[in-house]
Amino acid sequence: MSVTGTMTQPDQRFEQASGRLGKLLPVKTLAPSIIGLVVFLLFWATAAGRIDTSLGQFPGPAMVWEQVQELAKEHRRSREKQAAFYKRQEKRNAAKLAKDPSAEVKIRAYTGQPTFLDQVFTSLYTVAGGFGLATLIAVPVGIICGLNRGLFLALNPIIQLFKPVSPLAWLPLVTMVVSATYVSEDPFFEKSFVNSAITVALCCLWPTLVNTIVGVVSVDKDLINVSRVMALPTSTHIRKILVPAAVPMMFTGLRLSLATGWMVLIAAEMLAQNPGLGKFVWDEFQNGSSQSLSRIMVAVLAIGLIGFALDKLMLLLQRRVSWDKNAVLR
Amino acid sequence: MATSYLELSQVGIEFDSRHGKFRALDDINLSLDRGEFVSLIGHSGCGKSTVLNIVAGLHEATEGGVILEGKEVNRPGPDRAVVFQNHSLLPWLTVYENVELAVNRVFKGLKSKSERRDWILHNLRRVNMEHALDKLPSEISGGMKQRVGIARCLSMEPKVLLMDEPFGALDALTRAQLQDSLMAIQAELGNTVIMITHDVDEAVLLSDRIIMMSNGPAATISKILPVNLDRPRDRLALAEDREFVRLRHAVLEFLYGNKSEPVTPAATALTDDAALDKRESITTEKKYRVTSGMRPLTAMA
Numbered sequence: 167m168s169v170t171g172t173m174t175q176p177d178q179r180f181e182q183a184s185g186r187l188g189k190l191l192p193v194k195t196l197a198p199s200i201i202g203l204v205v206f207l208l209f210w211a212t213a214a215g216r217i218d219t220s221l222g223q224f225p226g227p228a229m230v231w232e233q234v235q236e237l238a239k240e241h242r243r244s245r246e247k248q249a250a251f252y253k254r255q256e257k258r259n260a261a262k263l264a265k266d267p268s269a270e271v272k273i274r275a276y277t278g279q280p281t282f283l284d285q286v287f288t289s290l291y292t293v294a295g296g297f298g299l300a301t302l303i304a305v306p307v308g309i310i311c312g313l314n315r316g317l318f319l320a321l322n323p324i325i326q327l328f329k330p331v332s333p334l335a336w337l338p339l340v341t342m343v344v345s346a347t348y349v350s351e352d353p354f355f356e357k358s359f360v361n362s363a364i365t366v367a368l369c370c371l372w373p374t375l376v377n378t379i380v381g382v383v384s385v386d387k388d389l390i391n392v393s394r395v396m397a398l399p400t401s402t403h404i405r406k407i408l409v410p411a412a413v414p415m416m417f418t419g420l421r422l423s424l425a426t427g428w429m430v431l432i433a434a435e436m437l438a439q440n441p442g443l444g445k446f447v448w449d450e451f452q453n454g455s456s457q458s459l460s461r462i463m464v465a466v467l468a469i470g471l472i473g474f475a476l477d478k479l480m481l482l483l484q485r486r487v488s489w490d491k492n493a494v495l496r
Numbered sequence: 497m498a499t500s501y502l503e504l505s506q507v508g509i510e511f512d513s514r515h516g517k518f519r520a521l522d523d524i525n526l527s528l529d530r531g532e533f534v535s536l537i538g539h540s541g542c543g544k545s546t547v548l549n550i551v552a553g554l555h556e557a558t559e560g561g562v563i564l565e566g567k568e569v570n571r572p573g574p575d576r577a578v579v580f581q582n583h584s585l586l587p588w589l590t591v592y593e594n595v596e597l598a599v600n601r602v603f604k605g606l607k608s609k610s611e612r613r614d615w616i617l618h619n620l621r622r623v624n625m626e627h628a629l630d631k632l633p634s635e636i637s638g639g640m641k642q643r644v645g646i647a648r649c650l651s652m653e654p655k656v657l658l659m660d661e662p663f664g665a666l667d668a669l670t671r672a673q674l675q676d677s678l679m680a681i682q683a684e685l686g687n688t689v690i691m692i693t694h695d696v697d698e699a700v701l702l703s704d705r706i707i708m709m710s711n712g713p714a715a716t717i718s719k720i721l722p723v724n725l726d727r728p729r730d731r732l733a734l735a736e737d738r739e740f741v742r743l744r745h746a747v748l749e750f751l752y753g754n755k756s757e758p759v760t761p762a763a764t765a766l767t768d769d770a771a772l773d774k775r776e777s778i779t780t781e782k783k784y785r786v787t788s789g790m791r792p793l794t795a796m797a
Contacts, residue, residue: 388582388584389584391554391572391578391584392578392580392584392586394553394572395552395553395554395572395573395574395576395577396574396601396602396652397571397573397574397601398597398601402597402601406586406589406597407586410588411588489587489588489632490588
């Protein structure tokens with residue numbers, strides 16, 4: 167027995183070590199993912215080499231990576247230019263004031279072309295606005311509809327009618343209405359932002375609304391009875407019983423909404439020429455240089471990565487908010 | 497005018513079902529004294545839960561009514577607290593918060609914040625649950641959950657405590673422990689209790705009277721059995737007690753004895769309560785239910 171004991175020792179040590187490594191890096195689950203990615207890259211690289219377009223060869227991974235660096239460089243250059251512009255302006259103004267303290271100084275904003283990164287942030291900001299607006303409407307309306315069957319029956323046809331409408335159908339209407347009603351000397355929000363955000367909101371209202379209603383309606387009947395027996399006031403009933411019970415369903419809706427919103431936004435920006443990633447794609451397409459396709463591909467990948475990150479962010483938030491820590495969150 | 501504490505007079509209820517009106521209960525008359533402990537016993541689907549729900553105000557009687565301390569009852573309220581079979585604690589609140597919700601509802605404005613805190617702790621101590629204040633319901637056992645459910649009801653100082661098969665889902669040992677706790681609490685506080693049970697021993701051990709209900713549809717009270725055993729009662733001593741054995745036999749006789757009486761299709765198939773009674777219907781329903789039409793049970797046996 168002791169012989170076998172000493173013989174298995176190195177094996178055990180190895181197993182322990184690999185076990186520790188396994189805890190650090192989830193090797194077993196990571197390996198297939200990495201293999202999948204590598205296969206995809208190989209397929210992409212070979213397929214891209216065989217596709218010729220009027221704008222040159224379809225970009226492979228290497229060309230796209232080149233453009234990633236190029237776009238980063240452009241961004242840095244633009245920032246340097248901007249800093250230099252403000253420095254010059256400050257100097258000029260200071261000189262003016264030194265000559266004549268009562269002189270009027272004008273401070274002009276830098277008007278350089280937005281870089282890729284600027285467009286990314288514009289898109290994120292816009293989607294946050296639209297999604298926020300939709301959530302602010304959908305969650306309370308969903309709770310009320312879940313509570314009041316009459317109201318639900320009244321709203322249901324409207325929900326069913328507008329749920330499948332594409333954002334692009336809304337866009338012209340939204341644009342016209344916004345330009346007619348949103349008139350202000352010094353607008354707090356850009357008009358283009360308002361257009362895009364409202365279009366996004368109109369499309370990502372529905373999943374949250376429908377799921378919130380379902381969540382509220384399907385609260386365990388026993389818990390409703392507990393609330394009735396205690397004769398809880400409506401506000402307490404909503405805060406302590408309905409909302410916590412409906413949170414998992416609500417988050418399912420919110421995640422669907424955010425994913426829809428992000429997809430819708432890119433299309434809306436493209437069509438309306440509103441600043442953002444969609445506009446970047448369209449501009450590159452119109453530009454038609456030999457790098458255009460690679461740059462569009464960078465945008466495609468960025469859109470995908472951001473969409474993925476947004477979903478993960480919602481998942482983290484759900485973990486924070488939801489009481490049911492054991493629920494499988496995917 | 498009767499001067500009883502709680503009075504059900506000529507209570508009947510009809511439900512709308514796919515097959516038209518369905519009469520679940522008919523002419524239920526029952527009066528309880530203050531501090532009395534009463535059990536409702538009967539086959540699944542006979543409408544025991546419906547009686548309890550009418551007293552709780554969760555169901556409205558079609559005819560007749562319930563009078564508690566001279567006032568008619570027609571909506572739910574914390575003066576008639578219900579201990580549900582499956583504990584029904586809010587899973588997102590801790591043990592303390594579950595009781596707090598009830599205490600704040602009833603005593604906000606009447607007790608100060610620290611008084612309310614003491615009261616919550618006092619009630620949890622009563623059921624021996626003060627060690628798990630910050631646990632979530634998912635982190636404690638079934639028996640513990642039911643204890644907290646009882647504490648939540650007691651904390652509201654209800655005039656009547658309604659218990660819908662409170663210990664039905666627990667194992668025998670836990671059930672015995674909780675029965676003893678309940679007896680001790682009731683002896684101390686003098687609560688008026690209506691309890692639904694399927695457990696004959698439990699009914700005899702805990703009750704002052706056992707209300708035996710006939711089978712539905714149009715179920716009603718068919719027999720009331722007074723339990724004149726001295727309190728405090730001890731389950732070990734009673735096991736050999738003649739009177740206990742006689743009472744126990746009387747209940748069994750009622751439940752399983754007279755098979756010649758035709759059994760009509762069980763009520764649960766048609767009423768709202770079908771969903772609530774799902775658990776019992778799996779275990780006991782089959783035995784008493786006649787599947788096709790009005791064929792008597794004897795034909796099946």
